[in-house]
Amino acid sequence: MSFYEEQNGFSEKQDSGTVYHTGNGFYNPYIEPLWKKEKRLIREAGNGIGLASLGYVALSLFAGIFYAIIVQLIFPAANIHGSLYLSETAEWLFNLFIYTVSLLLPFGIYALCLKMPFKVALPFRKAKADLTFGGVLIGLGMGVLASYVTSYLQIGLEAVGIGITMPEYEVPKTVPGIILYVIALTVAPAFIEEIIFRGIVMQSLRRFGDIFALVSSALIFGIFHLNLIQMPFAFFLSLGIGYLVLRTGSLWVGVIIHFINNSVAVAFEFLYPHITEEAYYMANSVYNLICVILSVIAIAVLLGKYKDMFRFEPSKSVLAPGKRTVYFLTSPALIVAMIAAVVMTLPYIYLL
Numbered sequence: 001m002s003f004y005e006e007q008n009g010f011s012e013k014q015d016s017g018t019v020y021h022t023g024n025g026f027y028n029p030y031i032e033p034l035w036k037k038e039k040r041l042i043r044e045a046g047n048g049i050g051l052a053s054l055g056y057v058a059l060s061l062f063a064g065i066f067y068a069i070i071v072q073l074i075f076p077a078a079n080i081h082g083s084l085y086l087s088e089t090a091e092w093l094f095n096l097f098i099y100t101v102s103l104l105l106p107f108g109i110y111a112l113c114l115k116m117p118f119k120v121a122l123p124f125r126k127a128k129a130d131l132t133f134g135g136v137l138i139g140l141g142m143g144v145l146a147s148y149v150t151s152y153l154q155i156g157l158e159a160v161g162i163g164i165t166m167p168e169y170e171v172p173k174t175v176p177g178i179i180l181y182v183i184a185l186t187v188a189p190a191f192i193e194e195i196i197f198r199g200i201v202m203q204s205l206r207r208f209g210d211i212f213a214l215v216s217s218a219l220i221f222g223i224f225h226l227n228l229i230q231m232p233f234a235f236f237l238s239l240g241i242g243y244l245v246l247r248t249g250s251l252w253v254g255v256i257i258h259f260i261n262n263s264v265a266v267a268f269e270f271l272y273p274h275i276t277e278e279a280y281y282m283a284n285s286v287y288n289l290i291c292v293i294l295s296v297i298a299i300a301v302l303l304g305k306y307k308d309m310f311r312f313e314p315s316k317s318v319l320a321p322g323k324r325t326v327y328f329l330t331s332p333a334l335i336v337a338m339i340a341a342v343v344m345t346l347p348y349i350y351l352l
Contacts, residue, residue, distance in 0.1 A: 034318050039327050042208055042319075046331025048110045049201060053224060053337035055106025057344065063098045088177030096184050103196050111200045122199045127248035130305065132256075134298040135244040139257030141295020142240030144288045146233045153232055163350045164228040171269070185266050190259035197221040197238065198245045198254045209315030212324050214242045223341045227348040237261065247309070 111121050119125075157164055169185075172178050197217050205213035222235030241254045264287065272280055302309045317324060328334070 047333040050333030052106040059102035088172040092180035127250035137298035146236035
């Protein structure tokens with residue numbers, strides 16, 4: 001039984017009066033036209049992802065309450081004059097725990113409700129070495145492109161008197177704290193966010209077409225970074241990573257690209273206080289240039305070897321792309337989730 005049949009409760013056996021459609025399973029055209037069934041399934045997917053996103057937002061919002069409860073229960077001595085103090089190690093362990101649970105729990109429930117087989121939701125299969133290596137280089141180039149898009153957006157907003165910022169974390173000073181800090185910003189996002197967005201979310205939407213799944217998952221990924229600096233960067237990078245995951249059939253390429261991009265950002269963060277501003281921007285420019293050159297070479301080589309490198313599988317959907325997008329984005333739970341994300345973005349926007 002295929003995933004598309006399983007998640008919609010269809011049997012492999014054709015019932016009387018029903019016909020089969022790839023991506024929508026068996027249906028009775030006399031009871032429910034195929035376009036109407038697909039609209040319903042898209043809305044259900046939108047509501048499911050919306051509810052999972054709201055779960056993520058809720059768990060993130062209440063992290064402070066969880067923090068206080070856990071500290072009081074496990075580290076009662078940390079309550080000093082009415083304030084809670086933990087060691088850097090304990091604090092970053094807690095941050096890692098909240099981050100992991102707030103993403104994996106709601107989206108894991110979404111996957112379970114769809115009855116997604118593990119290998120479908122998380123395609124950690126072995127991919128061709130040339131596609132993986134070339135894909136990583138292309139992904140690094142996409143990261144540079146995404147960073148320039150973000151920079152121009154920031155400059156444009158500043159020109160009209162709007163400033164944007166993003167959450168900042170104090171770099172730990174102890175060795176265990178630094179190790180956990182690096183893990184929290186590099187290893188954890190590389191695995192967890194790829195599992196959620198290029199795994200569960202994108203794979204669950206592929207029955208409505210690969211382009212639809214790619215763009216929709218990238219949009220969700222961007223919006224729920226919850227600030228206007230990371231939103232466009234995450235969206236454009238997600239388009240590149242998502243396509244490469246589709247092309248290679250493996251999440252590994254996404255994990256590697258995500259890990260390298262985040263690791264470079266963290267490395268530059270540690271480097272900044274120790275060199276001049278001119279040297280910092282020169283190093284950043286050289287890195288960007290190298291990534292772009294390697295990306296162009298990788299694209300040329302892969303196009304020479306795979307003529308269909310940048311082609312999508314034709315969609316089996318009966319709905320036009322615009323209608324699929326509208327039905328998805330107007331799912332009630334997803335609308336509420338996007339409103340919540342916008343509200344959480346507001347503290348990082350200010351007037352100059």
